[in-house]
Amino acid sequence: MIRIGHGMDVHRLAEGRKLILCGVEVPHTLGLLGHSDADVATHALMDALLGAAALGDIGKLFPDTDDRYLGADSIHLLEIVVDQLAKAGYRPSNTDVTIVAQKPKLRPYIDEMRKRLAQAMGIPLDAVSVKATTTERLGFEGGEEGMSAHAVCLIESL
Numbered sequence: 001m002i003r004i005g006h007g008m009d010v011h012r013l014a015e016g017r018k019l020i021l022c023g024v025e026v027p028h029t030l031g032l033l034g035h036s037d038a039d040v041a042t043h044a045l046m047d048a049l050l051g052a053a054a055l056g057d058i059g060k061l062f063p064d065t066d067d068r069y070l071g072a073d074s075i076h077l078l079e080i081v082v083d084q085l086a087k088a089g090y091r092p093s094n095t096d097v098t099i100v101a102q103k104p105k106l107r108p109y110i111d112e113m114r115k116r117l118a119q120a121m122g123i124p125l126d127a128v129s130v131k132a133t134t135t136e137r138l139g140f141e142g143g144e145e146g147m148s149a150h151a152v153c154l155i156e157s158l
């Protein structure tokens with residue numbers, strides 16, 4: 001059996017924060033603000049996986065009122081999500097992630113991002129797609145107030 005999932009997330013940009021996307025630190029003058037490392041792309045992916053299995057969302061699994069997740073490495077949280085999926089009888093099949101950001105140019109980091117996600121999920125590199133787009137300077141992403149990310153995935157029975 002295969003099932004489909006979708007996730008999306010938004011984080012505000014701020015000075016004095018690292019920019020972490022799909023587990024990769026991207027050099028930039030601004031970083032994303034959040035309780036964890038604020039990896040907006042990995043958060044969207046986790047919600048897609050949880051959604052596919054109807055296991056809730058990351059807010060339920062990793063509450064931002066819980067200090068265990070303060071500054072958390074989202075790639076580690078992704079590993080926990082994949083474990084939860086396995087307990088429910090599923091594994092990730094493939095995924096496609098889109099990061100919406102005006103700046104910086106993300107193309108040089110895309111392959112490393114795919115590698116990090118594939119390793120964390122225990123699936124082949126060619127089952128993981130990461131893309132980036134701008135919004136032609138429109139909206140909060142275009143105005144560099146924040147970034148958003150969207151993810152879809154398929155999961156299959158173990």
Ligand code: MG
Pocket residue numbers: 009010011034038039040043
């Ligand atoms: Mg988030």
